[in-house]
Amino acid sequence: MRYHTPESFEDASAIAAGAEGVTRYLAGGTDILVQMRSDIVTPDDLIDIKHIVGVKEIARSDDGGWRIGAAVAGAELGEHDGVGADWPGVVEAMELVGSTQVQGRATLTGNLCNASPAADSVPAMIAAGATVSVTGPDGPRKIAVEDVPTGPGQISLVRGEVVTAVNLPARGPGGGDAYLRFTPRTEMDIAVVGCGISLTRDGDTITSARVALGAVAPTALLVEAAAAALVGGTLDDGALDALAAAAEAACNPIDDKRGTIRFRTHVAGVLARRVAKIAYDRAGGAK
Amino acid sequence: MSKIHVTTTVNGDATEFLCDPRETLLDVLRDRLSLTGAKEGCGTGDCGACSVTVDGRLISSCLMLAAEAEGKEIGTVEGIATGEELHPLQRKFIEHAALQCGVCTPGILVAVKNLLERDPDPTEQQVRYWLAGNLCRCTGYDKIIRAVMDAAAEMRGAA
Numbered sequence: 001m002r003y004h005t006p007e008s009f010e011d012a013s014a015i016a017a018g019a020e021g022v023t024r025y026l027a028g029g030t031d032i033l034v035q036m037r038s039d040i041v042t043p044d045d046l047i048d049i050k051h052i053v054g055v056k057e058i059a060r061s062d063d064g065g066w067r068i069g070a071a072v073a074g075a076e077l078g079e080h081d082g083v084g085a086d087w088p089g090v091v092e093a094m095e096l097v098g099s100t101q102v103q104g105r106a107t108l109t110g111n112l113c114n115a116s117p118a119a120d121s122v123p124a125m126i127a128a129g130a131t132v133s134v135t136g137p138d139g140p141r142k143i144a145v146e147d148v149p150t151g152p153g154q155i156s157l158v159r160g161e162v163v164t165a166v167n168l169p170a171r172g173p174g175g176g177d178a179y180l181r182f183t184p185r186t187e188m189d190i191a192v193v194g195c196g197i198s199l200t201r202d203g204d205t206i207t208s209a210r211v212a213l214g215a216v217a218p219t220a221l222l223v224e225a226a227a228a229a230l231v232g233g234t235l236d237d238g239a240l241d242a243l244a245a246a247a248e249a250a251c252n253p254i255d256d257k258r259g260t261i262r263f264r265t266h267v268a269g270v271l272a273r274r275v276a277k278i279a280y281d282r283a284g285g286a287k
Numbered sequence: 288m289s290k291i292h293v294t295t296t297v298n299g300d301a302t303e304f305l306c307d308p309r310e311t312l313l314d315v316l317r318d319r320l321s322l323t324g325a326k327e328g329c330g331t332g333d334c335g336a337c338s339v340t341v342d343g344r345l346i347s348s349c350l351m352l353a354a355e356a357e358g359k360e361i362g363t364v365e366g367i368a369t370g371e372e373l374h375p376l377q378r379k380f381i382e383h384a385a386l387q388c389g390v391c392t393p394g395i396l397v398a399v400k401n402l403l404e405r406d407p408d409p410t411e412q413q414v415r416y417w418l419a420g421n422l423c424r425c426t427g428y429d430k431i432i433r434a435v436m437d438a439a440a441e442m443r444g445a446a
Contacts, residue, residue, distance in 0.1 A: 003291060003308035003354050026352070033350045034331045036309065046308065048355060075344065099420020100398065101338055104346040187419035188333070 001043055005051040009135040009164050012047050017137045017160030019045040025162055027055070027071040028105035030098065031114040049162065058083060064170030067133075070163050074103040087168050088282065089177030089196055089275075093124035096181060099188060109163045115149040118191040118215040122149070124179040126212035126222050127196035129169050136161030146212070149219040174201045176282030178275045181214070182259075182267045191215045192259040195247070195271040201283040204234045211243070211272065216251040216264050223250040226272060235280045243276055244269030295356045297322065298366030306353040313337045313348035315356075316363060324364035324393040328422070335421030338394035339363050345401045347420075364393035367400060375445075376400055376438045385434035387425035395421045399435045407443050411436060 006012040016023045021044030024032050035041040049055055055071035058080050066083050074094045077083060084091045090108075097106050097120050111121045112132065125145040132148060134141050137160040145166075148155050157163070177198035183189035194214030200207050211226035229242035253264040290305040297320065304319050316322045316339070328334035330349045337348040340362035367374045376396055379385070386392045395418060402409060402417045409417070414435050415428070423431060 001308045003352070026355075029352065029355075030332055030347075030350050033311065033352070037330055037349075046352075048352075050355070073344070098332065099335060099347075100345050100417050101335055101347040101420050102332055102350070104341070104344040105350060187416060 002045050004045060004047045006047060006049070007051050007053070009049070009052055009162055012049055012052065012162050013135050013137060013160050015045060015047055016162065021045065023047065023159075025049055025113075028073060028107045028110050030102050030106040031110060047162075055164075061167060064172075066168040068108060068166045068168065070109040070165055071107055074098075074106050074108075075100075077108065078103070083168070086171035086175075087124075087128055087177055089179045089198065089279065090121065090124045090128050090130070090168065093179035093181075093194070093196060094121040096120045096179075096191075108166045112145060112148055112166075113155055113157075113163060115151070115153050115155050115219070116190075117149075117152055117218055117220065118194065119220070120179065120181055120191055120194055120214065122220040123194050123196035123212035123214040124177065125166065125168075125196075126220055127179075127198040127210045128177055129198065129210060131167045133164045133167060134161050135164050140164075142167065146220065146222045151218045172200065174207070174283055175199070176201075176279045176284070176286075178278035178282060180271050180275050180278070182271060184258075190258065193253075193264050193267040193271055194220075195268065195275045197272070197275045197279045199230060199276070199279050199283055201280065204284075206230045206233055206235065206280070206283075211247065211276075213247060213250060213268055213272075215258075216253040216268050218252075221250055223247060226250065230276060235276060240273045240276065243272050247272040291354045293354060293357050295358065296360045298361070298363060302361075304353070308352070308354060310353045311349050312339070312341075312351045312353045312356055312361070315353035316348060316361075322363050322365050325397075326390050326393060328390065328394075333420070333422070334391070334394075335398065335418075336391050336394045338397045338421065340397060340401055343401070343404075345398055362397065364396050367396055374400070375441050376403075376435070379434040379438035379441070380431075383430050383434035383437065385426060385430040386423075391421060391423040391425075395423070395431060399438075403435075403439055403442060407439060409439065 024043040026048040055069040179196040181191035181194040199209040209227040209230040226246035233239040251265040326336040328336035
């Protein structure tokens, strides 16, 4: 295995584009090192992106949102006051990933590109309307987070492309987001179902919403019908019922040791109700 | 396979080593630097026995390549005591019998020392959540938590 430490994303991209065998990028390493150890993945070229300027930075973007470098660890994100104030749902979702030790290294970008259907930060990022910046042989582009995973362990990036940062949009007034997952244990577990919701309010009325579900399909889902159940209303019981029904209808889960199809589908509706209430309260100014 | 030359700092001492690209920081600490305090429990980041700090950040050394240590400051359990004088956490672990087989102990000491540097007065719940990724199969955790709370109180008193 060749270990590369490029000093620019263009160089990282060129190494990956010119490599012939198995290529992986290394940021936090909390997935790739486990895969290497268990011989699931044996890279010929491993490209450590942490020598690139800015990969550890969290910065305000021109549109008032946030640009989170590809190697920013969960603990660093959690300690950043600005992102947590704007997007508490994204931060709380990332902080659910792994232990304190894993938080010291694991990244939003890695959680997304590892493409586990159960990745906690992904539904929260989808709900937030996050995009990723990508550099590749054909130049830079931005991709919506929901368009990155294409199946378990599979992403839409082509050879030579590399994620440089996660972009969260400007929060704006009257906005709130939240993420909850169901796990049998409170820590060190993998989501049976995860749900992220972001919405905006004008007074008591919901003016926009995005609802995302994790671990109930091959990829995290953006559920537009569930968002439609919220918009225009005040989160009354009827809206919550419609939200839960739409969330359940979107589920296409597997039966496994963590949960049955029936259980996962039911929990998706339950979580959607709970998450919507938290996001609604946060949008109304609650901390 | 050509080896990678790494210059780093371990427990305050400038250190150099040669490593293979696939070697983890844990491999190098134990096998090349003879610092065998960090243990390999699972090798997959689940058990916390290999916990060390890198630039003050708690991590699992089995989930970091040794080559990534270039220019970093590594802290291991060997750096906790001052010569022959045990750190208050180490003393309290002995007083409270907060260990049996001891395989998890170095990782737990490194982890809670890092917590107390961030927050000298954590609640019991904070300590338990902080240590959620440090598995102990002997003690049932209660003695560990008592030792940490007692050490934290003593360290606050001494400050």
